[in-house]
Amino acid sequence: MTKMKAVLEYGPLVVFLAAYVLLKDQTMTWGGVTYTGFILTTGIFVVLQTAATLALWKLTGKLSAMQLLTLAVVLFMGGLTVWFNDGHFIKMKPTIIYIFFAGLLGIGLLRGQSWLKLVMGEHLPMAEEGWLILTRRICVFFLAMAVLNEIVWRNFSDGTWLTFKVVGLTVAMFGFLLSQAKLLQKYGQDKD
Known part of the structure; x- marks a missing residue:
């Protein structure tokens, strides 16, 4: 269980970095707006962090204040990053x-x-x-x-x-x- 908790806590960050390395020179246009690789990987990170936090909650039955605050800030700041493309x-x-x-x-x-x-x-x-x-x-x-x-x-x-x-x-x-x-x-x- 300890290894799974570590994967759920650090996995989204590692994937964020790996996805950036793969997508840093890519762009995607959606709804007339062009998003850079950094913005795309931020969106991926937000989704993964949310899924990992929910999985951690299901696994342990609880979340710490730090985990809840981190999720809230990731959702808010990551959402703003994608929304404003910044x-x-x-x-x-x-x-x-x-x-x-x-x-x-x-x-x-x-x-x-x-x-x-x-x-x-x-x-x-x-x-x-x-x-x-x-x-x-x-x-x-x-x-x-x-x-x-x-x-x-x-x-x-x-x-x-x-x-x-x-x-x-x-x-x-x-x-x-x-x-x-x-x-x-x-x-x-x-x-x-």
Whole structure:
């Protein structure tokens, strides 16, 4: 089941990148409007992300807030991308998601709470001080990723941005999580 969840979560992104590589030089005219390969692959991505999220829901019986927000933003920004035939919308999606979660976690921190603990505390037992430190670090990381996404999509080609989105942001997230091992070791608690 874990492998299937990973395929459903990352599969649409991998297909987005692969479809772009295949269709980047193609165009399609529909209803008198010509769509580039990037717009076409965005449409494919929206459909696949929706199908994958529904399959994940059927498989697990639930969806996390992150999965629901991601689907909503993909539908909205991807829909705007295709509707207006403008790739800028889908490129802003990671920025919006990162800023939203950084802001949400930041509000919790201003209240002296780690809202990250509310979501992950059951699976990752840790002392309160550790949760606050981890939440601050994730807020900074998310804001940095939002800025980096803006720099890449505004200054590089569609293909470079898409590779950055699929590979770069994923590797950065795993790297960030691995870099927190000492924090987890220091503040982690046994479940019992």
